Amino acid sequence: MVSQGTGFHHDALFYETDEEFVSTLVPWLLEGLALDHGTAVVTTASRIASLREALGADAQSIFFAVDEEWYTTPASAIARWNRVGRRSAADGLEYTRIIGELPFVRTSDEQATWARFESAVNYAFAGAPSWNICPYNLRLLPEHVIENAWRTHPTVWDGYRSPSDAYTVPSEFFVQIPEPEPVLGAEPFVRMALGREIAELRQIATQTGERAGLPSDRVQDLVLAFSEVATNAMLHGGGITNAAMWIDRDGVVCEVSDDRGDLTDPLAGFVPPAPEGYGGRGLWLARQLSKWLVIDTDHGRGTTIRFAVTAD
Amino acid sequence: MDVEVLPVRTGRHTCWTYTSAAEHRGMLTAYFDQGLRDGDLLAYFGSPPEHTALALDSLRAADHDPEQLLDDGSLVIGLADDLFLRDGRFDPDGAIQGCRELVARATANGYRGVRAVTELSWLAATPSHRDSWPEFEFRVELLTASTPFTALCCYDAREWEPDELRIIHAVHPDAPAAGDDTTFKLRGNIDGSLGIEGELDFRDADAVRSILIAAASDLTLPVLDMSGLLFVDVAAMRAIAAVALEFQRSFGRVQIRGASPHFRKVWDLLLLHDLVPKAEMSPW
Numbered sequence: 001m002v003s004q005g006t007g008f009h010h011d012a013l014f015y016e017t018d019e020e021f022v023s024t025l026v027p028w029l030l031e032g033l034a035l036d037h038g039t040a041v042v043t044t045a046s047r048i049a050s051l052r053e054a055l056g057a058d059a060q061s062i063f064f065a066v067d068e069e070w071y072t073t074p075a076s077a078i079a080r081w082n083r084v085g086r087r088s089a090a091d092g093l094e095y096t097r098i099i100g101e102l103p104f105v106r107t108s109d110e111q112a113t114w115a116r117f118e119s120a121v122n123y124a125f126a127g128a129p130s131w132n133i134c135p136y137n138l139r140l141l142p143e144h145v146i147e148n149a150w151r152t153h154p155t156v157w158d159g160y161r162s163p164s165d166a167y168t169v170p171s172e173f174f175v176q177i178p179e180p181e182p183v184l185g186a187e188p189f190v191r192m193a194l195g196r197e198i199a200e201l202r203q204i205a206t207q208t209g210e211r212a213g214l215p216s217d218r219v220q221d222l223v224l225a226f227s228e229v230a231t232n233a234m235l236h237g238g239g240i241t242n243a244a245m246w247i248d249r250d251g252v253v254c255e256v257s258d259d260r261g262d263l264t265d266p267l268a269g270f271v272p273p274a275p276e277g278y279g280g281r282g283l284w285l286a287r288q289l290s291k292w293l294v295i296d297t298d299h300g301r302g303t304t305i306r307f308a309v310t311a312d
Numbered sequence: 313m314d315v316e317v318l319p320v321r322t323g324r325h326t327c328w329t330y331t332s333a334a335e336h337r338g339m340l341t342a343y344f345d346q347g348l349r350d351g352d353l354l355a356y357f358g359s360p361p362e363h364t365a366l367a368l369d370s371l372r373a374a375d376h377d378p379e380q381l382l383d384d385g386s387l388v389i390g391l392a393d394d395l396f397l398r399d400g401r402f403d404p405d406g407a408i409q410g411c412r413e414l415v416a417r418a419t420a421n422g423y424r425g426v427r428a429v430t431e432l433s434w435l436a437a438t439p440s441h442r443d444s445w446p447e448f449e450f451r452v453e454l455l456t457a458s459t460p461f462t463a464l465c466c467y468d469a470r471e472w473e474p475d476e477l478r479i480i481h482a483v484h485p486d487a488p489a490a491g492d493d494t495t496f497k498l499r500g501n502i503d504g505s506l507g508i509e510g511e512l513d514f515r516d517a518d519a520v521r522s523i524l525i526a527a528a529s530d531l532t533l534p535v536l537d538m539s540g541l542l543f544v545d546v547a548a549m550r551a552i553a554a555v556a557l558e559f560q561r562s563f564g565r566v567q568i569r570g571a572s573p574h575f576r577k578v579w580d581l582l583l584l585h586d587l588v589p590k591a592e593m594s595p596w
Contacts, residue, residue, distance in 0.1 A: 079581065086586065199495050199511055202543065220574045227545050231514050275553075275583040281546045288581050 006095070009131045010122055011157035012149045012164070016138050018050055024159065025099060025133070026054045032097035032131075033061055038088030042070045043101040043135070067103040074117035075270065075287035078124050082272035085130055096130040104140060109180035111145050113292065118152035119173040124270045133157060148177070174266045179294045181306065184253060188244035198234070201243065202227050205254075212247040214311055221289040222309040226254050228282035229305050233258040237303060251291070251310035259302040266295045324456040327484035329469040329477060333366065336466060340370035340429060343464050347427030348376065348386070352462065353418035358431030359392040367429065385421070388414070392434045402441040404448045408455060408530070415459050425460025436471040446519065447526035450483040450498055454530050457500035479519050485509065498523060499540075504533035505569065509540030514547035521551035525558045534563035539570025546582065549575075553584045560590045567592045 015021050029051070032039045040063040041051060048066065052059040063084065071077045081098065088096040102114050118134065125132070136149045150156070150166040151173060168176065190208055192201055205226040209219035226245075233240045237258025246253045269283030286307060287293045293307035330336040340356075344367075347354050356367040367389065371378040381387035396407045411428070418426045435442050455461050465484065467477065478494045485497035485507075496510035498520065506524060524536075536556060544552065552568075559566040571579070571593050579585065579593075 083583075086583070198513060198515070202511070217574060223543065224545065224574075224578065227513065227543075231545065231547075235514070273582070275587040281550070281582060285546050285578065285581060 006129065008125055008128050009155065009161070010125075010153055011131070011133050011155045011161060012153035013133050013135045013157055014138050014146070014149075015135055018047060021047060021135060021137075022050050022054050025135070026051065028133070029055065029062060029097065029099075030058060033058055035095070036093060037131075038084070038091065038093040038096040039063065039098075040065075040084045040096065041099040042067055043099065044103075047101070067101055070100075071103050071114070071117075073291055074113060074120060075284075075290075075293070077117060078120065078270060079272065079288055081121075081125070085125075085128055094129060098130055098132045099135065100132060101135045108144075111142070111148075112177050112180050115145070115148040115152055115177055116174060116179060118149065119168070119170040119177075120267055120270045122152070122154065123170040123267045124272065170267055171265070179292050181292070181294065182248055182250070182253065182308070184246045184248070188255075189247045189252075190245050192243040192245075194240060194243075198227060198230060201230055205245065208245045208247065209252055209309070212252045214251055214309065218251070218309055218311055222252055222254070225286040225289040225307060225309060226256070228286045229254070229256045229307065232256075232263075232282050232305070233303075236260070236262060241302060242304070251308060253306060253308045255304060255306045257302055257304040261297050261302045263295060263303040263305075264297045266297075268295055269293065324462050324486060325453045325484055326464050326486055327467065327481050328464055329467045329472075331469050336431075336468075337366055337370045337373065339464070339466070340367055341373045343427070343429065344371055344376070345374040347462070348381075350427070351424040352427035352460075353386060353388065353414070353421070353423040353425070354381065355388040355390070355414060355426055355428040356431075357390045357392050357395045357428070358466075359434035363431045363433065364389050364391075386423075392430065392432075395430075396441075402438075402444070402448075404444075404451060407448065408451055411452070411455055411461060412459065415461050419460065425462065427462045427464075429464045429466060431466045433468055433471060436468075442476070444522075444526075446479045446483050447523045449480060450500070450523045450527050451530050453483055453485070453498070454500035454506075454527055457502055458504065479516065479523075482516070482520075483523060496520075497540075499537075501537060503535075504531065505535035505537045506531070507537040507540055508552070509542075511543035512541065512548040512551075513543070513545040517545075517547040517551040520548065521554050524555040528555075528558055528562055531559070531562075534559040534565060535567045535569055537569045538572070538575055541572070541575065544575065544578070546578075549578055549582060549584070553579075553582075553587055556588045556591050560588055565590045565592065567594055569594050 029039055042065045045066050048064050070080055085096050105111055105114060136146060150164050151168045153164055154167045155161050156164050190204060192204055202223050205223045206219060209222040214222060230240060230243060233256050238260035239258060240256060241259045242257035244255045269287045273281045273284050290307040291310045295305055297303045328339050344354055356364060358364055368378040378387060395410055396402060398406050415426050435445060452463055456463055482494040482496055483498050485499040496512045499507035499509060501507050512520060556566045556568060568591055576593055
């Protein structure tokens with residue numbers, strides 16, 4: 001067991017049985033507690049129960065959460081992990097150990113979404129004082145999910161750390177594994193006339209959300225996310241060149257374009273902003289409020305941001 | 313040429329924009345007439361001197377004798393310079409104190425309160441005063457909320473930029489005036505709290521932060537009332553947080569009252585509870 005008290009680490013752990021899961025991770029957790037590291041575990045309810053049993057009284061010092069409640073959207077999961085880190089720091093703990101096992105998802109679209117999440121973690125928490133171990137069950141998960149685990153984790157750990165030869169930097173991974181977007185109709189529900197005031201655009205977003213049958217709180221999320229993306233285009237993109245919304249069976253898909261194309265980072269908005277700093281919060285918030293958000297920049301021709309707000 | 317002045321509901325702090333002398337006089341006539349019927353001491357502050365002649369004419373138009381009113385002390389006429397400037401520099405603290413003293417004098421002499429008109433043309437020639445004027449106007453808003461002081465602030469629309477008037481309208485929450493296209497209002501509530509109403513976004517976030525922080529010294533209650541807030545974006549939320557932080561520093565605490573569940577959700581997502589740890593969110 002190598003103790004680590006500095007630097008950001010994002011390791012994949014490949015295991016086959018629950019017994020292996022517990023026997024590998026319990027000593028690591030106990031070591032962390034002995035070193036006064038903050039510790040947090042997100043996995044299935046049954047594996048939480050197994051860990052608690054093995055840890056005994058030491059389990060009281062560890063934060064536990066169930067995978068399906070924690071991993072609702074990639075952006076919100078990053079926000080939750082950020083809070084874990086901030087809570088550790090507020091408690092005077094200089095380092096945090098995290099076990100984060102993604103929930104089992106069946107569809108290839110969901111698998112792609114969560115693979116992108118794993119990649120984004122490298123970007124969002126680069127330099128953070130935390131050691132993150134992401135367990136992957138070799139017996140349960142499809143081969144391509146395991147392959148993506150090798151690509152999204154710089155290192156692999158099984159008690160000893162070794163580099164992943166297949167690691168792909170997030171900006172490239174995001175191009176290679178695009179966000180699964182719904183197929184949209186040729187004509188949107190509404191295409192907003194250019195030159196309108198932002199308050200008018202928000203009214204249209206409200207009407208669209210209500211027409212889509214979104215609950216009132218999600219309509220507010222839609223309006224705010226849209227306002228932030230539109231504001232971004234106005235302030236940093238030279239102005240809005242296109243703003244449209246589609247209604248599909250899940251909710252509303254929005255698209256906003258500018259013609260400056262300065263926003264070239266497909267991961268913009270994933271880094272948790274510090275509360276006391278300035279800037280960079282609009283896209284963060286838009287990601288938090290939406291199911292997914294994609295930044296598409298055609299160099300020299302502009303940036304388009306698409307995102308979806310759904311009922312759940 | 314007669315100009316029809318449609319009845320305008322005035323509140324305790326009203327902004328009146330006009331585009332002709334006839335409009336201006338018509339409004340003054342109605343406003344002063346109501347004040348006399350209510351038992352208020354009337355006050356008019358304006359520059360240059362020909363504007364004060366307009367005030368006297370407006371009283372005559374309502375069949376009042378302005379000379380008699382001046383003699384018996386029911387009417388006070390002054391130059392804006394006398395009220396707002398000290399040694400040629402804008403003195404907002406002095407102006408607020410001057411208004412408080414006028415109210416105290418009026419109520420001691422049996423008047424219901426003071427009904428004041430200020431004509432703001434003099435600001436057009438003084439850019440440095442113009443920039444901070446909305447901050448002062450909001451301090452007047454707080455004064456009208458806490459004392460029997462009613463204010464009508466008159467702006468010649470031909471001398472102001474639309475964006476300037478938009479902010480000025482925002483700090484006059486009562487009686488929306490013609491041409492008022494602001495999406496938000498800042499209000500001094502009777503209980504001493506500060507209210508933000510309507511939709512607030514990046515266009516006005518900086519102005520709102522400056523206005524509310526400048527008003528902190530006049531507050532007795534560190535309460536921000538969000539119950540009338542319909543929309544707030546990230547920039548505006550951070551401006552509100554900056555104001556809350558200032559109140560926390562001044563008072564040791566701050567209450568954000570009437571915040572909607574969505575407001576609290578966004579406050580949480582932006583980690584603003586870490587920035588303003590003593591902000592207490594409370595329902596109305």
